[in-house]
Amino acid sequence: xxxxxxxxxxxxxxxxxxxxxxxxxxxxxxxTALTNSxxxxxxxxxIAKTLDGNVVTWNAGAEHIFGYTASEMIGxxxxxxxxxxxxxxxxxxxxxxxxxxKISHFETxxxxxxxxxxxxxxxxxxxxxxxxxxxxxSKIARDVTARNRQRLTLEARELRDxxxxxxxxxxxxxxxxxxxxxxxxTPLGGIHSIALCLEEDFQDTLSxxxxxxxxxxxxxxxxxETLLDDLLTYSRVxxxxxxxxxxxxxxxxxxxVQVLHPPEHIHVRVEGKLPVTVTAGTQLxxxxxxxxxxxxxxxxxxxxxxxxxxxxxxxxxxxxxRDDGPGIAPQYHHKxxxxxxxxxxxxxxxxxxxxxxxxKKLVERQNCHITVHSEGDGTGTQFRFQWPTVKxxxxxxxxVYD
Amino acid sequence: MIESxxxxxxxxxxDDICQMMLRRAFAKAKIANEISGACDxxxxxxxxxxxxxxxxxxxxxxxxxxxxMPRMNGIEFLKAxxxxxxxxxxxxxxxxxxxxxxxxxxxxxxxxxxxxxxxxPANAFLEAMALLDTYWRxxxxxxx
Numbered sequence: 001x002x003x004x005x006x007x008x009x010x011x012x013x014x015x016x017x018x019x020x021x022x023x024x025x026x027x028x029x030x031x032t033a034l035t036n037s038x039x040x041x042x043x044x045x046x047i048a049k050t051l052d053g054n055v056v057t058w059n060a061g062a063e064h065i066f067g068y069t070a071s072e073m074i075g076x077x078x079x080x081x082x083x084x085x086x087x088x089x090x091x092x093x094x095x096x097x098x099x100x101x102k103i104s105h106f107e108t109x110x111x112x113x114x115x116x117x118x119x120x121x122x123x124x125x126x127x128x129x130x131x132x133x134x135x136x137x138s139k140i141a142r143d144v145t146a147r148n149r150q151r152l153t154l155e156a157r158e159l160r161d162x163x164x165x166x167x168x169x170x171x172x173x174x175x176x177x178x179x180x181x182x183x184x185x186t187p188l189g190g191i192h193s194i195a196l197c198l199e200e201d202f203q204d205t206l207s208x209x210x211x212x213x214x215x216x217x218x219x220x221x222x223x224x225e226t227l228l229d230d231l232l233t234y235s236r237v238x239x240x241x242x243x244x245x246x247x248x249x250x251x252x253x254x255x256x257v258q259v260l261h262p263p264e265h266i267h268v269r270v271e272g273k274l275p276v277t278v279t280a281g282t283q284l285x286x287x288x289x290x291x292x293x294x295x296x297x298x299x300x301x302x303x304x305x306x307x308x309x310x311x312x313x314x315x316x317x318x319x320x321x322r323d324d325g326p327g328i329a330p331q332y333h334h335k336x337x338x339x340x341x342x343x344x345x346x347x348x349x350x351x352x353x354x355x356x357x358x359x360k361k362l363v364e365r366q367n368c369h370i371t372v373h374s375e376g377d378g379t380g381t382q383f384r385f386q387w388p389t390v391k392x393x394x395x396x397x398x399x400v401y402d
Numbered sequence: 403m404i405e406s407x408x409x410x411x412x413x414x415x416x417d418d419i420c421q422m423m424l425r426r427a428f429a430k431a432k433i434a435n436e437i438s439g440a441c442d443x444x445x446x447x448x449x450x451x452x453x454x455x456x457x458x459x460x461x462x463x464x465x466x467x468x469x470x471m472p473r474m475n476g477i478e479f480l481k482a483x484x485x486x487x488x489x490x491x492x493x494x495x496x497x498x499x500x501x502x503x504x505x506x507x508x509x510x511x512x513x514x515x516x517x518x519x520x521x522x523p524a525n526a527f528l529e530a531m532a533l534l535d536t537y538w539r540x541x542x543x544x545x546x
Contacts, residue, residue: 186470
């Protein structure tokens, strides 16, 4: 076909040469020629197939998109184009068409002759005979691979930008917490010092009431200092990287108990064997210390015990810290891991509400989870969490505690 | 021999209350060693070198150094001090609220004699004072 000529006009002129008489017939001829021309020159694949899925017509667009020529496809099954995981679509789609439905812009995947995957948008409609019976199915398929790829690139870029923003705001928040907790300590230290000087200088002249007020003030200053210390610890969780080192858990446990120095009536012990492992030991020690400290601090019975156990689960050690203290009512379980949340006034049980928030942050930085189990009816609390280890390094040793 | 008993103390600290507390602690314990205050690293270097119209700090001296200060912080001051041929032998104790590992390592890398944490204002200065009181009675100072 001559390149210079408009293909549509070529078709029309062919029609004209065959049927030179103008009139109603010519209108029909033009319509047929138009249809033929559109089918022939469309970029889209325009295909007709029988109800049982055999290809009847195959245009140049189809050849271009799928790589098969008309002679390769006509008479053969359309499912040649289907990837194995999409074969079921043919039955579904034909069933819908037989119910009289038209399928517009159905997005799916097909295969090129060379095996490449092509994203297509498919419109299917029934072809009826004069009495309205469906005799074939017309299928228009558009190659949307490039469009989808572009959209994905755009989405990926948006996601990456959002991710960067999030990382930045997270870092800002951590910086803020760090600077705030650090810089607030200096003026508070000054207040603390002056309170001490006043108490010292007026030791002999202060009334009982003034002495009590100064003591209260000192108490609040101490609380604020602890709060800032804990906030600083919390903000540092993300700042210092946890290096793996050989960690002897029984030694960690010893150290925790020694530092906490639990009262006589609360027995803190290990059950079973604790592993020696290569892991982020300092962080793990902090988690265990906070959990055990919490259990001891909130114990309100004349006698009690706090029990630590650990068992190996794959590359992880799963720890359980359980006590037989007052427990935590289920409606508070979501609250206890939040910053600055305490269930008792700090005047009753000392604490800043940071301990479990720090625990959660440390555990989650290891991509692990911590859960709490407690009925809150005086039958105790269990905290369960996993901690990753270097695979070959877990070696259980008999604990020497009873 | 240098009479270290008369050693001078240079307290480099931007917080007035901290300076005051140190003086109080010394006065209470009747330690007569003279204390000079500098408000940051720049101020301290001027006093040690006798520059910018400042009177030069007499030998022997001992420096008590805070880390978080404006203009020139403690670590920067230590670097400048160790690079100065006249001052590099100075004895420095760090007295700070920072318990960050990077600060401790940084300070010891720059040759401090000790790192004291100001944890609780009630004890911080008393402890520092007790340490210094013993230190300069027992330890020989470098010649001027």
